[in-house]
Amino acid sequence: MGITLLFLFHSLFCCFFYAHVSISIDAKCHPADIKALKSFANGLDSPVQGWDYGFSDCCKWRGVTCNTPAALKLNDSSVFSRVVALELPQEGLRGNVSESLVDLVYLRTLNLSTNFLSRSLPVNLFSLQSLEVIDLSSNDLSGYAPWNISSSSITFLDISKNKFIGDVDPGFCSTAKQIQVLKLSSNRFHGRVLPGFGNCSSLEHLSLASNFLSGDLPQDLFALFNLKTLELRDNWFSGELSFQLGNLSNLVFLDVSSNNFSRLLPDVFFNLRKLEQFAASSNNFSGVLPVSLCNSPTISSLSLDNNSFSGSIDVINCSAMVRLVSLNLGSNHFTGRIESLSSCHQLRIANLAKNRFEGDFPESFKNLRSLSHFSISRNGLRNLSSALTTLNHCKNLTVLILTFNFYGEIMPANLNLRFENTRLFVIANCGLTGSVPPWLSNSAKLQILDLSWNSLSGEIPSSIGDLRRLFYLDLSNNSLSGSIPRSITQFHSLIDLNNSLKGEIFEGFSFFSRKSQSAGRQYKQLLGMPPLVDLSYNELSGIISAEFGNLRDLHVLDLSNNKLSGKIPNTLSNLTDLESVDLSYNNLTGTIPPSLANLNFLSTFNVAHNHLHGRIPSQGQFRTFPNSSFVSNDDLCGLQTFSCEEESESDDEENSIGEDEDESLRSLVSVPLSFGAAVGFVSTAAVCFFSGMMFPREKKREFRRLRH
Ligand SMILES: *[C@@H]1O[C@H](CO)[C@@H](O)[C@H](O)[C@H]1NC(C)=O
Ligand SMILES: *[C@@H]1O[C@H](CO)[C@@H](O)[C@H](O)[C@H]1NC(C)=O
Ligand SMILES: *[C@@H]1O[C@H](CO)[C@@H](O)[C@H](O)[C@H]1NC(C)=O
Ligand SMILES: *[C@@H]1O[C@H](CO)[C@@H](O)[C@H](O)[C@H]1NC(C)=O
Ligand SMILES: *[C@@H]1O[C@H](CO)[C@@H](O)[C@H](O)[C@H]1NC(C)=O
Ligand SMILES: *[C@@H]1O[C@H](CO)[C@@H](O)[C@H](O)[C@H]1NC(C)=O
Ligand SMILES: *[C@@H]1O[C@H](CO)[C@@H](O)[C@H](O)[C@H]1NC(C)=O
Ligand SMILES: *[C@@H]1O[C@H](CO)[C@@H](O)[C@H](O)[C@H]1NC(C)=O
Ligand SMILES: *[C@@H]1O[C@H](CO)[C@@H](O)[C@H](O)[C@H]1NC(C)=O
Ligand SMILES: *[C@@H]1O[C@H](CO)[C@@H](O)[C@H](O)[C@H]1NC(C)=O
Ligand SMILES: *[C@@H]1O[C@H](CO)[C@@H](O)[C@H](O)[C@H]1NC(C)=O
Ligand SMILES: *[C@@H]1O[C@H](CO)[C@@H](O)[C@H](O)[C@H]1NC(C)=O
Numbered sequence: 001m002g003i004t005l006l007f008l009f010h011s012l013f014c015c016f017f018y019a020h021v022s023i024s025i026d027a028k029c030h031p032a033d034i035k036a037l038k039s040f041a042n043g044l045d046s047p048v049q050g051w052d053y054g055f056s057d058c059c060k061w062r063g064v065t066c067n068t069p070a071a072l073k074l075n076d077s078s079v080f081s082r083v084v085a086l087e088l089p090q091e092g093l094r095g096n097v098s099e100s101l102v103d104l105v106y107l108r109t110l111n112l113s114t115n116f117l118s119r120s121l122p123v124n125l126f127s128l129q130s131l132e133v134i135d136l137s138s139n140d141l142s143g144y145a146p147w148n149i150s151s152s153s154i155t156f157l158d159i160s161k162n163k164f165i166g167d168v169d170p171g172f173c174s175t176a177k178q179i180q181v182l183k184l185s186s187n188r189f190h191g192r193v194l195p196g197f198g199n200c201s202s203l204e205h206l207s208l209a210s211n212f213l214s215g216d217l218p219q220d221l222f223a224l225f226n227l228k229t230l231e232l233r234d235n236w237f238s239g240e241l242s243f244q245l246g247n248l249s250n251l252v253f254l255d256v257s258s259n260n261f262s263r264l265l266p267d268v269f270f271n272l273r274k275l276e277q278f279a280a281s282s283n284n285f286s287g288v289l290p291v292s293l294c295n296s297p298t299i300s301s302l303s304l305d306n307n308s309f310s311g312s313i314d315v316i317n318c319s320a321m322v323r324l325v326s327l328n329l330g331s332n333h334f335t336g337r338i339e340s341l342s343s344c345h346q347l348r349i350a351n352l353a354k355n356r357f358e359g360d361f362p363e364s365f366k367n368l369r370s371l372s373h374f375s376i377s378r379n380g381l382r383n384l385s386s387a388l389t390t391l392n393h394c395k396n397l398t399v400l401i402l403t404f405n406f407y408g409e410i411m412p413a414n415l416n417l418r419f420e421n422t423r424l425f426v427i428a429n430c431g432l433t434g435s436v437p438p439w440l441s442n443s444a445k446l447q448i449l450d451l452s453w454n455s456l457s458g459e460i461p462s463s464i465g466d467l468r469r470l471f472y473l474d475l476s477n478n479s480l481s482g483s484i485p486r487s488i489t490q491f492h493s494l495i496d497l498n499n500s501l502k503g504e505i506f507e508g509f510s511f512f513s514r515k516s517q518s519a520g521r522q523y524k525q526l527l528g529m530p531p532l533v534d535l536s537y538n539e540l541s542g543i544i545s546a547e548f549g550n551l552r553d554l555h556v557l558d559l560s561n562n563k564l565s566g567k568i569p570n571t572l573s574n575l576t577d578l579e580s581v582d583l584s585y586n587n588l589t590g591t592i593p594p595s596l597a598n599l600n601f602l603s604t605f606n607v608a609h610n611h612l613h614g615r616i617p618s619q620g621q622f623r624t625f626p627n628s629s630f631v632s633n634d635d636l637c638g639l640q641t642f643s644c645e646e647e648s649e650s651d652d653e654e655n656s657i658g659e660d661e662d663e664s665l666r667s668l669v670s671v672p673l674s675f676g677a678a679v680g681f682v683s684t685a686a687v688c689f690f691s692g693m694m695f696p697r698e699k700k701r702e703f704r705r706l707r708h
Helices: 002-027 031-042 123-127 170-174 219-223 243-247 339-343 363-367 384-391 438-442 462-466 486-490 502-506 546-550 570-574 594-598 620-624 659-668 670-691 697-707
Strands: 064-066 083-087 109-111 116-119 133-135 140-144 156-158 163-168 181-183 188-193 205-207 212-215 229-231 236-239 253-255 260-263 277-279 284-287 301-303 308-312 326-328 333-336 349-351 356-360 373-375 380-382 399-401 424-426 448-450 457-459 472-474 479-483 532-534 539-543 556-558 563-566 580-582 587-590 604-606 611-615 635-637
Touching: 031 083, 219 243, 339 363, 363 384, 438 462, 462 486, 486 546, 546 570, 570 594, 594 620
Parallel strands: 083 109, 109 133, 116 140, 133 156, 140 163, 156 181, 163 188, 181 205, 188 212, 205 229, 212 236, 229 253, 236 260, 253 277, 260 284, 277 301, 284 308, 301 326, 308 333, 326 349, 333 356, 349 373, 356 380, 373 399, 399 424, 424 448, 448 472, 457 479, 472 532, 479 539, 532 556, 539 563, 556 580, 563 587, 580 604, 587 611, 611 635
Antiparallel strands: 064 083
């Protein structure tokens, strides 16, 4: 009886208990947590969307996750949910969060990435005993990082992309032994990395990239046996890369690029049996490639460009490197032939530019059926005809750069070539004779064509207009004659403003990498390539057709140093994105169309050395052009040094600019100037890089004199 009663009572209690629990899951959030969250929110300059202070269940607030009370050790009197996660990425939070999160003692996840939290971190935040995940990446936090973190439960800490300063001090590893992911990249940490990582023995992902760290790597870094990802790129680390690297046998991804490491790479890659990506670009490594690296069966991406490696690449054993897909050996001192690569059948990306490779272009490269990006610029290869016939078998070829090879050969005209998928085709600076090859018009996907700095002669084939996607055409510095074919003014992608293809073509392939800190933009793709027509330094004659006004998307037009005659078409004022126009050193007559003053983005304009007359427009960007843009004409007037003696008769055709417009133009001047300058810089740098050419533009004319 007693037992039954007790049993009944027990059952009743249980029912009551479970009912209570299910209610509390709906309703109660611990008052202390509400207080803590309110204090956090009060510190912000703007309210957090979706936080209703009137409503007492903070578990329902946006970005707040609570545990269930059952998970707690309950006191019967108080059944509350506790806040375990606070995640507010991309909410545009702004303001001071100092000391305001201290009371959330059950917090496991704090994700405030991509907000605008500024100033220093709440000092006590990291004393929260239960914190497991902290993501404060992409904010504006500064000051010293919270190295004295005392939470032993933390597994994930991401404070990348902030402005933290000071040392990297992994002393906290002696407490935070559980930590698996530590992302400190893109801050302002400097100095040597202090020892202490050895105790973070669970670490799988360590990123220290893009800081100002220097000196040798701490030895105990090589004790992190579980490390899968190690990102050290873009720092000032120096010295030899330790042979102890071989201890990190679980590494999958290793990037030590853009540091100051030197000497030989350690021959320890036999131990790194899981390594898939290895990047050591832009250091001072030298010597021959280590045998173990050249026989790695796991590496798919290998980037060693911009070092001082030497020797033959015959050591690369393609029958062992069965996964190799991307190989970047550019800018080193490799010598000999490139033939051995032809058995790397998986190869999709191969950059061999700026080395000392020589010999006939190997026919066996036709086996590289997957090849999509290939550059061999600045080497000493021979036989362009064979190169083109061979590469024509690589049907997926998207990017082809052959600049600075094949010196003095003839551009083959009569081959039946069809680069079906090629979007970028560059054979510049090869001193090639012959003509612009007609087979180019078979390459329907071509977007960028550069045949500059050769000795091509004859007319520009009108079939070039068949290249409907072309937006960048550089045929400058050749000996092309005849008139500019009308089809050039029909380039579809320069007419269709919504051509969205442009930027995409270099996704994942960085011929153009720059340090993000530098003044310019980062362009790992060809996003920075401006829509361009450059036919300068040829012997083109005839007029500049009014139909150039069709090319509405054009940014750069260079027709200088030809024999063009006739007037400057006023339809150029339709090209509203124009940044640079050079028509100097021609035989142009007539006046400068005043409507060109409407071109708000124009930062360079040059019509010197022609036979122009009349008034130089005085509005818009024309206020900023130097006298040298107008010298050596018949009778131009308007600027200080070319003052108009009396009102010269203005040409009838112009729609003159009223004073009202003038006012609005004035306010636009400063913006387009800087914009134009930036784009100009990027385009010059990009083109130089790709063609491996580093002549400043001003030297062109000198060079030409030497050549002729
Ligand atoms: C339970 O309540 C007692 C007294 O109120 C308190 O001392 C104890 O810390 C509480 N335990 C838990 C787990 O909250
Ligand atoms: C934090 O939120 C961002 C944006 O939603 C997300 O990408 C990131 O993975 C989150 N971090 C963690 C540790 O969950
Ligand atoms: C941020 O808030 C804390 C606490 O309210 C205060 O002590 C501190 O001075 C504030 N910091 C700034 C820079 O306003
Ligand atoms: C961490 O260090 C700061 C000063 O460097 C100190 O104010 C704070 O109390 C320390 N926190 C812990 C949990 O030790
Ligand atoms: C690891 O932590 C212990 C204390 O737990 C400390 O004595 C030791 O120096 C640490 N090791 C390293 C390499 O920092
Ligand atoms: C790397 O491995 C070697 C041989 O097992 C060992 O002697 C050395 O201490 C290890 N290095 C580190 C930093 O653990
Ligand atoms: C790079 O290392 C060399 C020694 O190998 C040193 O002379 C040079 O100053 C270092 N450069 C930088 C930028 O740290
Ligand atoms: C090549 O490496 C040097 C330092 O070794 C660096 O200054 C330079 O910017 C790098 N060049 C490129 C194109 O990455
Ligand atoms: C490259 O390393 C050599 C020694 O191996 C050193 O003399 C030279 O100064 C280093 N170059 C740079 C740019 O750090
Ligand atoms: C060529 O590219 C296509 C599309 O990216 C791909 O499906 C195909 O496998 C590639 N061909 C070779 C031989 O790699
Ligand atoms: C181009 O400019 C001319 C003359 O300025 C004008 O008549 C014509 O309408 C413009 N065409 C377009 C498409 O804007
Ligand atoms: C320039 O054009 C005029 C006629 O407009 C012609 O007589 C003269 O020969 C041309 N000059 C050159 C260098 O082509």
